[in-house]
Amino acid sequence: MTMLPPLDDPVAIARALLMCPSVTPADGGALALVEAIAEALGFAGERPVFTAPDTPDVENLFARRGDSGPHLVFAGHTDVVPPGDVARWRHDPFAGAIDDGHLWGRGAVDMKGGIAAFLAAVGRLVRDGRMPEGRVSLLITGDEEGPSINGTPKLLAWALARGERFDAAVVGEPTNPEAIGDAIKVGRRGSLSGTVTVTGQQGHVAYPDLADNPIPKLVRLVAALGDEPLDTGNDRFPPSNLEFVSLDVGNPAWNVIPRDARGRFNVRFNDIWTPATLEAELRARLTRAAGNAVDWELVVERPTSDSFLTRDPGLIDVLAAAVETVTGRRPTLSTSGGTSDARYIKDHCPVVEFGLVGQTMHKIDERVAVADLELLTRVYEAFLVGWFETAAR
Known part of the structure; x- marks a missing residue:
């Protein structure tokens, strides 16, 4: 068996995970590594594989430590988006390079670094004999960056x-805009995608009277959907926003008026709306x-995802309190940004998100400051102790 990284070292764990080329839906050995580390820390794990028509099979991990008492779940994903043009990276995206005070690689902040920090936090508590009584589970998928059908x-x-x-x-997603301690995600806007044809x-093109060009008409409808704001937000959420992501006619010819024109869009909406309203x-617009x-x-x-607030x-x-104790910052309680797998977990228990700084996620040269991995580990460590103390009262 491959030697495991030190169980209390988030940088070593993150580096080992980054060296697993787990571009969704491939696993690249990442879940096996997380399971092996978790089992060394006293977790019992299983790796179910889920399937669905027209989607890739996906391996997942559920591991639990403890058999009774309050039950805390850490959720995340080991799959990553493609690295793009590898030649443009400063370091190989799957080499786990450490340079200039940073750990470089695809998934460094989104979100293998978060998983590594949580594992290391548990590792330190176990090492020091301070692991609280209760149950801690890992809910780790390989299908967050993909269709999100055979995952969480x-x-x-x-x-x-x-x-x-x-x-x-x-959920250990990267939630901080600038520095560790900036923000905790306590909710998310919903997401609705559609196509107007x-x-x-x-x-x-020389005989327009014998044709009916759909493109100017589509432009009119695009303007109707986007010109007037959907809302101005409220004290819980920022404004909803609608963005067109593609306008397409599928027409390679210069002398043909196309039959169809379509626009694809996505709306990130707050709790003023439901998917139905x-x-x-x-449709009214x-x-x-x-x-x-x-x-x-x-x-x-379908399916759409609704907004939620914890x-x-x-x-x-x-x-x-754990964030402020470790970082000196009082985090903002935020509902901004996109969707995450918290939208599934919210139906089963209260859920929040806190992880690394997200400035380089999905970019060329994704990287995480080594110091940030240490800070996040200390936050998770303090949180674990504090949450179980509170839950036991």
């Missing part, structure tokens, strides 16, 4: 079917803009 949703169902029940969860009549508003002159269709991708002082206050 099915892993949660699998665990619940085996009698697991959770009291609170922390306008149908015209194909024809020759938001879809109704979008399209109907008004189209009138009787445009043949259009809106298809909303209100659990026993979780939020303890984590905020």
Whole structure:
């Protein structure tokens, strides 16, 4: 068996994980490494594989330490996005290079570094004989950066079917904009994706009277969806935003008016909306803009994800106190940003997110400061002690 990194060293653990080329949906040995470290720390793990038509099979990990008492879950993912042009990286994205005070590699902040910090925090508590009484579980998927079908949703169902029940969860996504301690995510906006298609009549560009060009009509509908803000936000969430990500006609010719034109968009929406009321508003805007002159269709991708907000002082206050004790910063309670697997966990227990600084996630030269890995480990260590003390009261 390959020698494990020191169980109390987040940099060594993160470096070993970065050397696993786990570009989604490939595992690259990452889950086996996490399981081996967890088992050395007293966890018992299983790696279920989930399948679905037209999606890749995905391996996942559930590991638990302890058999009774309050149950805390740490959730995350070992899969990473593709590195892009490797030649443009300062260091090989899967070499685990340490340079200039940073650990470089794909997944350094999103989110192998967070997993490494949590494992090292448990490692230090076990080493020092300070591990609290209770249950700690790892809920780690290989399908967060992919379709997110054979990952956390099915892993949660699998665990619940085996009698697991959770009291609170922390997701180790990179939540901090500038420095460790900036922000705890206590909620997320929802996400809705859709495609607007306008149908015209194909024809020759020299004879426009014999055709019906759908492109100007699509532009009108695009403006109708985006020109007026959906809302101005509230004291809990920032404003909802709609962004078009693609306008396409699939037409390589210069002398052909296309038959169809389509626009793809995504909305990140706050709790002013539900997926149903938001879809109704979008359809109303399209109907008004189209009138009787445009043949259009809106298809909303399923499933959508709703917004959520965690209100659990026993979780939020303890984590905020741990962050402030270690970093000297009082974190902002934030609901900004995109979606994460917390949207699945929220249906089973209170959940928050706290991890590394996210400035380089998904970028060329993704990297994490070595000092940040140490800080995050100390935050998780203080949080584990504080949460179990609070939960036991």
